[in-house]
Amino acid sequence: MSNARAAIFQRLNAVERPTVDLSQRESLSVFAWDKAERIRRFTERMQMVRAEVYHSDREHWLDTVAEICQAKGLNNLLLSAHTEWGQAISQNTERFPTLKHYEHSIENWKEELFYDVDAGLTSTLGGVAETGTLILWSNPDEPRTLSLVPPIHIAILDTEQLFSTFAEAVNTQGWLEQGLPTNALLISGPSRSADIAQVLAYGVHGPKELVVVLVSEMLDE
Amino acid sequence: MTTEFRIDVEKALGKTEVRAHFRKAMDTLMTNRRHQFPDDAALQALRHQAQAIRANALSKLPELLEQLETNLTKNGIQVHWAETTDEANQIVLGIMQKHNAKSIIKGKSMVSEEMGLNHFLEERGIEALESDLGEFIIQLDGETPSHIIMPAIHKSKEQISQLFHDKFPDIPYTDDVDELTASARRILRDKFYAAPVGLSGVNFAVAETGTLCLVENEGNGRMSTTIPPVHIAVTGIEKVVEKLSDIPPLLSILPRSATGQPITTYFNMISGPRKADEKDGPTEVHLVLLDNGRSTIYSDPELLATLRCIRCGACINHCPVYVRIGGHSYGTVYPGPIGTILEPQKEGLKVHGELIQASSLCGACGEVCPVRIPIPDIINRLRYDSVRKDTEHTNTRDAGSKRKPLEAAIWQGWAWSAARPSVYNLGGNIATQLRGLVPNKVGAWTRVRSAPKLADKTLHQQLKALGVDHE
Numbered sequence: 001m002s003n004a005r006a007a008i009f010q011r012l013n014a015v016e017r018p019t020v021d022l023s024q025r026e027s028l029s030v031f032a033w034d035k036a037e038r039i040r041r042f043t044e045r046m047q048m049v050r051a052e053v054y055h056s057d058r059e060h061w062l063d064t065v066a067e068i069c070q071a072k073g074l075n076n077l078l079l080s081a082h083t084e085w086g087q088a089i090s091q092n093t094e095r096f097p098t099l100k101h102y103e104h105s106i107e108n109w110k111e112e113l114f115y116d117v118d119a120g121l122t123s124t125l126g127g128v129a130e131t132g133t134l135i136l137w138s139n140p141d142e143p144r145t146l147s148l149v150p151p152i153h154i155a156i157l158d159t160e161q162l163f164s165t166f167a168e169a170v171n172t173q174g175w176l177e178q179g180l181p182t183n184a185l186l187i188s189g190p191s192r193s194a195d196i197a198q199v200l201a202y203g204v205h206g207p208k209e210l211v212v213v214l215v216s217e218m219l220d221e
Numbered sequence: 222m223t224t225e226f227r228i229d230v231e232k233a234l235g236k237t238e239v240r241a242h243f244r245k246a247m248d249t250l251m252t253n254r255r256h257q258f259p260d261d262a263a264l265q266a267l268r269h270q271a272q273a274i275r276a277n278a279l280s281k282l283p284e285l286l287e288q289l290e291t292n293l294t295k296n297g298i299q300v301h302w303a304e305t306t307d308e309a310n311q312i313v314l315g316i317m318q319k320h321n322a323k324s325i326i327k328g329k330s331m332v333s334e335e336m337g338l339n340h341f342l343e344e345r346g347i348e349a350l351e352s353d354l355g356e357f358i359i360q361l362d363g364e365t366p367s368h369i370i371m372p373a374i375h376k377s378k379e380q381i382s383q384l385f386h387d388k389f390p391d392i393p394y395t396d397d398v399d400e401l402t403a404s405a406r407r408i409l410r411d412k413f414y415a416a417p418v419g420l421s422g423v424n425f426a427v428a429e430t431g432t433l434c435l436v437e438n439e440g441n442g443r444m445s446t447t448i449p450p451v452h453i454a455v456t457g458i459e460k461v462v463e464k465l466s467d468i469p470p471l472l473s474i475l476p477r478s479a480t481g482q483p484i485t486t487y488f489n490m491i492s493g494p495r496k497a498d499e500k501d502g503p504t505e506v507h508l509v510l511l512d513n514g515r516s517t518i519y520s521d522p523e524l525l526a527t528l529r530c531i532r533c534g535a536c537i538n539h540c541p542v543y544v545r546i547g548g549h550s551y552g553t554v555y556p557g558p559i560g561t562i563l564e565p566q567k568e569g570l571k572v573h574g575e576l577i578q579a580s581s582l583c584g585a586c587g588e589v590c591p592v593r594i595p596i597p598d599i600i601n602r603l604r605y606d607s608v609r610k611d612t613e614h615t616n617t618r619d620a621g622s623k624r625k626p627l628e629a630a631i632w633q634g635w636a637w638s639a640a641r642p643s644v645y646n647l648g649g650n651i652a653t654q655l656r657g658l659v660p661n662k663v664g665a666w667t668r669v670r671s672a673p674k675l676a677d678k679t680l681h682q683q684l685k686a687l688g689v690d691h692e
Contacts, residue, residue: 004302004303004304004512008510008516011516011517011520012283012286015519017279017280018280018522019280020279022273022277029473049486106448106500110414114414132483132484133484138499138502140498143499144443144501148447149448165469166473167466167469170465170469176430176466179430180430182491182493182496182499182502183489184492185443188483188485189486191438191440191486192438192486193438193439195354195358196354196373196381197242197376197377197381198245198246199378199398201399201401202402203402204354204405204438204441205352205409205440206439206443206486
């Protein structure tokens with residue numbers, strides 16, 4: 001197939017090309033929103049696409065997550081034992097449904113992952129207020145399927161990492177400098193489709209429900 | 222003149238119920254888009270920027286493709302090149318055979334439609350299953366997409382209910398959309414669980430980082446690219462962008478233009494296969510880069526704009542022709558205005574040249590295009606290419622193939638007389654004198670219209686009578 005490559009490049013390189021002025025590289029979406037406004041907009045956007053948003057703080061977030069698990073009637077919860085949040089939850093097992101830790105490669109427990117997990121809990125790298133979006137980077141502790149396969153996804157977002165726009169998150173967090181992970185993901189609601197007669201339906205392939213727990217330093221800040 | 226296209230159009234125009242679906246759906250999509258852009262100045266600035274990002278990428282296309290290949294390879298993604306759809310199909314088949322795979326599960330991909338991949342694989346005993354809900358529905362019914370982002374838009378809820386019932390007799394009949402969706406989820410979950418290979422398209426490929434970006438709402442794209450041990454992505458060579466910072470503006474304008482959503486549920490950025498310490502994701506990722514006529518389009522400075530397209534479908538949603546005749550009448554992979562300019566360039570004017578006549582040149586497509594492709598201008602250009610004499614000055618396939626000697630002679634006569642006022646005025650005067658000779662029936666025109674009547678005075682005469690001195 002290297003012939004195809006050579007032929008394609010030969011044709012492309014034969015063309016006299018225009019020059020393009022791309023001086024306006026910066027994102028046009030720039031907003032002077034303070035933190036309260038970012039939280040307000042994020043929450044509004046998320047709720048518009050039927051995600052649930054709870055606002056908590058460093059002292060009470062564990063209670064919030066426990067209450068969510070109870071309200072949803074979860075029999076079990078899949079999570080990493082190694083994230084900040086996962087560690088704290090794993091040290092309070094009595095307050096939560098049966099905890100499952102994502103310890104093995106998917107091949108070794110695919111059936112259980114697909115058919116016997118009620119909810120997955122993940123941390124997030126950040127959020128975007130403009131669009132109501134969570135940012136997740138896959139890693140060995142929190143693999144891609146943790147936020148994809150279980151029918152409910154519970155995500156914890158530190159409001160310090162809630163940005164106004166996607167471009168701001170990419171710049172401030174230095175995505176380019178860090179190097180991208182195997183899978184960087186933006187999630188803006190539960191899975192949905194309007195493919196049947198434009199009627200909105202939730203939970204097509206990804207989670208049917210998305211629950212976001214916003215964690216601030218102090219709730220009244 | 223009766224052609225296949227005209228027959229299909231006539232049939233489509235007769236289906237009032239389907240036409241009502243299209244009307245309702247397009248009205249909703251147009252309204253949703255409008256709500257996303259309340260500030261026109263901001264919209265125009267964003268379009269300007271998106272256009273510049275895509276034009277910049279195209280102006281550096283060979284360099285960016287090399288950079289993309291280098292970075293993808295560094296990231297562990299295997300890159301393949303295909304000049305034709307047949308080569309692309311063979312590449313996919315080769316990868317599947319290497320893994321002894323008998324089935325493939327697909328996220329939504331228009332390039333795979335362009336390749337005719339499902340048909341190609343099925344002929345070779347491989348099951349190709351669509352997992353996007355709309356694609357899944359039309360595949361059940363043996364159809365092709367009628368819209369690039371809403372493939373089953375031509376079907377009613379009742380038709381889909383009946384289809385599910387016919388194909389899955391075990392599932393009780395229902396016309397509840399949530400229940401239908403739940404059934405599809407259950408059926409496809411098992412397929413994802415077992416699939417040895419997953420396929421996806423690509424919305425943007427970032428040269429700077431070697432990243433494949435995918436936009437979707439359902440999660441079928443995530444499932445197809447995460448669960449099966451092998452992921453094959455297929456895309457056209459024009460989808461590359463230069464920098465990571467090009468992505469936020471494009472992501473901002475694509476879903477808003479397409480479905481009127483501020484953002485899609487998922488934006489998936491894939492930069493490699495599973496690493497040694499990771500617990501999921503495919504262990505092999507392939508990218509097939511398809512040319513299929515794109516490099517020929519690239520060679521023309523005017524037609525090049527066609528390749529800026531980010532496949533949002535806004536031109537389709539706003540097209541007065543599309544909404545009446547629907548997607549299938551076009552007989553092409555890409556329908557609507559974008560198909561009207563893309564398909565004749567890819568497949569040649571002899572095959573799809575008729576499409577360029579299926580436009581009123583109202584200009585709506587050009588006005589809403591997020592990357593400002595001058596679609597009406599390109600339609601005009603292709604009309605010119607189809608009848609031009611100096612075909613050595615264009616690379617458009619089958620240029621000059623619609624040129625008719627009589628028509629050419631008439632227009633040459635017109636041009637000659639228009640440059641000679643005395644001849645032109647004489648002609649005008651004679652025409653008005655003989656206006657009574659215009660018959661009441663003039664062929665197909667008067668089947669649904671009354672015959673045109675010439676005025677009794679020419680425009681020149683009327684203006685002169687009004688005292689306008691145009692000279």
